[in-house]
Structures are given as C-alpha cells and as structure tokens.
Amino acid sequence: MASASAGSTPTALDPAPTRPARRRHLGPPPAPALRSSAVPLAFHHVAVQCADLDRCERFYREVLGLAVLRRWPRDAGGDRSVWLSVGEGGAFLALERADEAPGPRPWRDGKPGLSYEDVVIAYSGSGKSSRLEAALRGPMSSMLPPEELNKLVTWAQKGADREAYDTDIKRTFDQRCMSCHDGGNPHLSNLGNYDGVKKTTEQDTGTDVFTLVRVSHIHMFGMSFIFFLMGQIFSHAYIRPVWFKSLVVVLPFIAISLDVGSWYFTKLYKPFAAITMLGGGVMALSFTFMGAVSMYQLWFGKTPPAVAQRGAALRGDL
Numbered sequence: 467m468a469s470a471s472a473g474s475t476p477t478a479l480d481p482a483p484t485r486p487a488r489r490r491h492l493g494p495p496p497a498p499a500l501r502s503s504a505v506p507l508a509f510h511h512v513a514v515q516c517a518d519l520d521r522c523e524r525f526y527r528e529v530l531g532l533a534v535l536r537r538w539p540r541d542a543g544g545d546r547s548v549w550l551s552v553g554e555g556g557a558f559l560a561l562e563r564a565d566e567a568p569g570p571r572p573w574r575d576g577k578p579g580l581s582y583e584d585v586v587i588a589y590s591g592s593g594k595s596s597r598l599e600a601a602l603r604g605p606m607s608s609m610l611p612p613e614e615l616n617k618l619v620t621w622a623q624k625g626a627d628r629e630a631y632d633t634d635i636k637r638t639f640d641q642r643c644m645s646c647h648d649g650g651n652p653h654l655s656n657l658g659n660y661d662g663v664k665k666t667t668e669q670d671t672g673t674d675v676f677t678l679v680r681v682s683h684i685h686m687f688g689m690s691f692i693f694f695l696m697g698q699i700f701s702h703a704y705i706r707p708v709w710f711k712s713l714v715v716v717l718p719f720i721a722i723s724l725d726v727g728s729w730y731f732t733k734l735y736k737p738f739a740a741i742t743m744l745g746g747g748v749m750a751l752s753f754t755f756m757g758a759v760s761m762y763q764l765w766f767g768k769t770p771p772a773v774a775q776r777g778a779a780l781r782g783d784l
C-alpha cells in the first residue's frame with residue numbers, strides 16, 4: 467500500500483532559493499567538518515514524532531532545505547510519514563505523524579522511580595510480555611492503528627501461530643513495519659519473515675547475555691578507570707585511621723565487581739538484584755567521599771600537625 471505512491475516526490479517543492487536567505491539569517495553555513503567523511507559517525511535514520519506533520523515537514527524542507535526522499539501515505543489521507551534526506555550515504559530523517567499526545571512513559575514495574583523490582587525485570591525479565599508486545603505498547607504504538615495493534619498483540623500472546631501468520635498477520639507486518647525493520651539495520655529485528663518475527667514474540671527474559679557482556683566490558687573498564695584516578699587523587703588526602711582510608715579506595719573496585727557480576731546472577735536467582743543496588747550505592751558513597759575530602763583538603767584544609775611534623779623530621783634528617 468505504502469509503496470504505491472512512494473518514489474519520486476515533487477522535489478520542485480524544495481525551495482532552493484531559500485538557502486542563501488537562510489544563511490544570511492542564521493549566520494555562517496554549517497561547518498564543513500559535519501559533512502566530511504573523516505568524521506567517524508554514522509547513522510541510518512532519526513525518527514521524529516510530529517503533532518503537526520505538515521508544519522514539521524515545512525520547517526525541515528523550507529527552513530533547513532532538506533529534500534523529500536519518500537512519502538508514506540496513510541489511509542485517512544495525508545502522509546503517515548515523510549522521509550527527508552540528510553546528506554549522502556542514504557541517511558534520512560523520518561518525520562512521523564503522531565495522532566495522539568504521548569502517554570506517560572511506562573515504568574518497568576509500573577511505579578515511578580528505581581526499585582528492586584525494576585532491577586529484577588531489567589536483568590531477569592518480567593516473565594510476562596514479549597519484546598514485540600512491549601514495543602507495540604511502547605515506542606512502536608504510533609506505527610499502526612489500534613485495531614491492528616491489538617490483533618498483533620493477541621496473535622503473539624496466543625503463541626504466534628504460523629498459519630495465522632501466513633494467511634493474515636504477515637500482511638500487517640509488511641505494510642506497517644518493513645519501512646524500517648527490513649533487515650537493513652543491524653540493530654533492529656528483521657520482521658520480514660516468520661522466524662524474525664517469532665524471535666520478538668518470545669517471553670521477556672531480560673537483557674540478553676551478549677548485551678550484558680558488552681555493557682559489562684564498558685562498565686568494568688570505564689568505572690575502574692574513574693575510580694583509579696579518583697583513588698590516586700584521594701591517596702594524597704590526610705585521613706586516619708589508615709585502614710579506613712585504604713578501605714575507601716578499595717571498596718569501589720569490589721563493589722563494581724559485585725554489581726556487574728550480579729547482573730548475570732539475577733538471571734539465576736532474583737535477590738542478586740539487591741547486590742546490584744548495594745554495589746551502586748557503595749560506589750556512589752565512596753566516590754562522593756573521596757571527591758569531597760580531596761576537594762576540601764586541596765582548597766581549604768590546613769596541613770595537619772602530624773604531616774607538618776613529618777615534614778620537619780624529614781628536613782632534620784637531610
């Protein structure tokens with residue numbers, strides 16, 4: 467349906483003459499570095515939800531001078547989505563019509579704030595809904611009309627039957643989802659065939675192990691590095707007893723290991739979520755303590771008598 471009127475769009479609408487005027491109003495043209503291939507940045511598309519799609523499109527087309535790549539008409543008339551080119555390489559800006567104001571952002575456990583339940587759900591899953599259902603009720607809800615949405619959710623909840631998929635369900639996916647989930651983007655599920663769709667209908671078992679390994683790697687190295695630097699600075703502070711000072715330096719390293727380790731263990735035994743939270747708390751406390759004490763002693767502290775005497779003794783020795 468969508469591709470029927472897609473394709474070449476009236477680029478004559480794109481007002482080239484506004485470009486020089488825009489430059490005069492908005493100052494110098496964008497830095498060439500942004501377009502240079504030397505910048506190691508890449509993205510496939512950015513989607514923006516618009517309350518007033520036509521106005522939104524006019525802004526990007528007329529003020530910023532972006533060219534329309536493709537239009538996705540909707541049954542009720544007008545466009546459901548408009549794609550605008552943002553330079554070479556095929557990257558585009560997808561303006562999506564949002565028919566309703568966004569609902570309150572759903573919380574993992576239904577209650578605002580971080581809780582033990584949230585951590586359990588994040589790592590071991592809610593055990594209730596599938597990724598597909600979560601996406602359809604959340605960020606993907608504007609991609610299709612409510613009755614089609616409910617049809618997909620019911621189908622997924624009833625076990626994602628293959629026959630129903632072939633006769634009926636596939637059509638909805640092809641019509642509503644393939645503009646983005648066609649397998650072209652490695653970060654999005656390919657919803658073009660039964661196996662791809664089926665994977666998203668499996669029960670939510672929390673963050674998968676591959677993602678956890680990737681995130682653990684970043685956290686372990688990044689945070690250890692930060693605590694190493696902070697500990698280095700703090701090692702010059704005057705804190706007694708010495709065992710306490712040493713403990714404050716060492717604790718965050720133990721805490722990060724327990725915290726990250728518990729992400730995995732929460733999958734096996736939920737109460738490990740409490741250790742993840744405790745680990746985070748310990749890290750925050752040590753970090754704040756080391757930072758505050760170091761700053762205070764650097765700027766306001768007087769040399770403690772014990773240190774002054776040590777200095778005198780050293781000078782005497784020389």
Ligand code: HEC
Nearest residue numbers: 560597598601605606609610642643645646653654655666
């Ligand atoms: C305009 C592009 C676009 C369309 C159309 C679209 N999606 Fe998505 N989808 C995304 C993006 C971008 C994400 C990842 C960002 C996010 O989670 O908010 C995503 C995430 C998802 C996810 C979770 C991550 C994954 O890939 O498994 C599911 C499931 C999903 N979409 C299903 C659907 C379904 C079903 C449809 C059709 C009814 C659909 N999407 C239509 C862009 C789109």
